[in-house]
Amino acid sequence: MKSVKAFAPATVANVSCGFDILGFAIDAMGDEVEVRLKDEPGLVVVSIEGDEGRLPYEVEKNTCAVAIQAMLDEMDSQVGMEIYLKKGLPLGSGMGSSAASAVAALVAANRLLGEPFEKKNLLPFAMAAEKVACGAGHADNVAPSLLGGFVLIRDYHPLDVIKLHVPHGLHCTLLHPHFELKTSDSRSVLRDNVSLKHSTIQSGNVAGLVTGLFQEDFELIGRSLRDVIAEPYRATLIPGFYETKEAVKGAGALGMGISGSGPTMFTLSKGEEKSQAIINAAQQVYDSIGLGVDSYHSAINTRGAYILEEK
Numbered sequence: 001m002k003s004v005k006a007f008a009p010a011t012v013a014n015v016s017c018g019f020d021i022l023g024f025a026i027d028a029m030g031d032e033v034e035v036r037l038k039d040e041p042g043l044v045v046v047s048i049e050g051d052e053g054r055l056p057y058e059v060e061k062n063t064c065a066v067a068i069q070a071m072l073d074e075m076d077s078q079v080g081m082e083i084y085l086k087k088g089l090p091l092g093s094g095m096g097s098s099a100a101s102a103v104a105a106l107v108a109a110n111r112l113l114g115e116p117f118e119k120k121n122l123l124p125f126a127m128a129a130e131k132v133a134c135g136a137g138h139a140d141n142v143a144p145s146l147l148g149g150f151v152l153i154r155d156y157h158p159l160d161v162i163k164l165h166v167p168h169g170l171h172c173t174l175l176h177p178h179f180e181l182k183t184s185d186s187r188s189v190l191r192d193n194v195s196l197k198h199s200t201i202q203s204g205n206v207a208g209l210v211t212g213l214f215q216e217d218f219e220l221i222g223r224s225l226r227d228v229i230a231e232p233y234r235a236t237l238i239p240g241f242y243e244t245k246e247a248v249k250g251a252g253a254l255g256m257g258i259s260g261s262g263p264t265m266f267t268l269s270k271g272e273e274k275s276q277a278i279i280n281a282a283q284q285v286y287d288s289i290g291l292g293v294d295s296y297h298s299a300i301n302t303r304g305a306y307i308l309e310e311k
């Protein structure tokens with residue numbers, strides 16, 4: 001085998017109450033990466049499509065190359081590879097764009113090498129790439145993109161990643177206002193300290209959300225989409241955030257939060273039927289403030305990243 005192409009899905013990190021510890025993957029969008037063996041050692045990013053010329057080709061900066069290099073270093077391998085990246089996700093949107101690139105690259109490269117690593121053991125390499133892209137090696141985008149479904153990162157030291165149950169019929173709608181927010185900027189507005197009161201509220205909601213997923217209790221899932229740690233600070237960076245939240249709940253969403261570091265907002269609903277009303281409600285808010293908004297809706301991706309083609 002000389003070449004493998006893989007797909008990795010977009011993700012919603014945090015899921016409101018689970019800052020840096022919860023995320024899920026969606027079916028609607030993702031990145032594709034082809035990796036080809038080459039005779040000489042070293043990695044080369046050969047082409048990047050769909051980024052309007054904005055992403056770096058340097059192997060120390062592109063998340064595809066950083067992730068593969070971390071894997072090769074672990075193996076003490078000098079294998080040479082060419083990387084071809086097709087971006088399917090908007091940059092700086094909050095849909096885990098840098099994570100999808102890293103994960104697709106790793107899944108392709110791992111297959112090319114005869115799968116020396118189990119899928120879940122690729123995670124630390126993808127986290128190394130996140131550190132380069134966002135300044136923090138958080139796993140709540142890379143873990144669901146790699147493994148699919150809802151994922152809990154119970155601990156980072158050592159890494160303890162747990163797949164959660166995905167209720168039948170749970171549907172996600174994403175609302176992406178037309179501006180970019182860098183993850184590093186969106187992290188810089190957060191506070192280092194959390195009060196005891198807020199810690200209690202947040203823990204209750206994480207427990208409620210996880211229970212709601214396993215019990216397929218949609219009302220409990222909706223009640224638990226509450227974030228008192230990051231959302232109050234980040235919402236100020238997203239025009240129309242609270243108006244949108246009210247409008248989409250009125251249109252049947254179980255709840256709404258910021259997807260990852262924003263500015264995309266996610267809603268969860270029971271079934272697909274509510275999606276159009278949710279999209280219309282958000283559209284009205286953004287029309288009134290004169291800002292464009294793109295909308296997507298999708299089932300939860302339970303498969304994670306996968307191989308598209310091998311030659």
Ligand SMILES: Nc1ncnc2c1ncn2[C@@H]1O[C@H](COP(=O)(O)OP(=O)(O)OP(=O)(O)O)[C@@H](O)[C@H]1O
Pocket residue numbers: 011013055056061062063064085090091092093094095096097098099101102133134141181182183259260261262263
């Ligand atoms: N293949 C890539 N290589 C290097 N940088 C990338 C790559 N893909 C995206 N990025 C950059 O990574 C940075 C981190 O943002 P990213 O796009 O991951 O955040 P996001 O989509 O806002 O998601 P989230 O908030 O959920 O992490 C952005 O500046 C983006 O341009």
Ligand SMILES: N[C@@H](CCO)C(=O)O
Pocket residue numbers: 013014019020021134138140141183186187260261
């Ligand atoms: N947990 C991360 C996800 C965004 O990449 C954050 O909220 O900053």
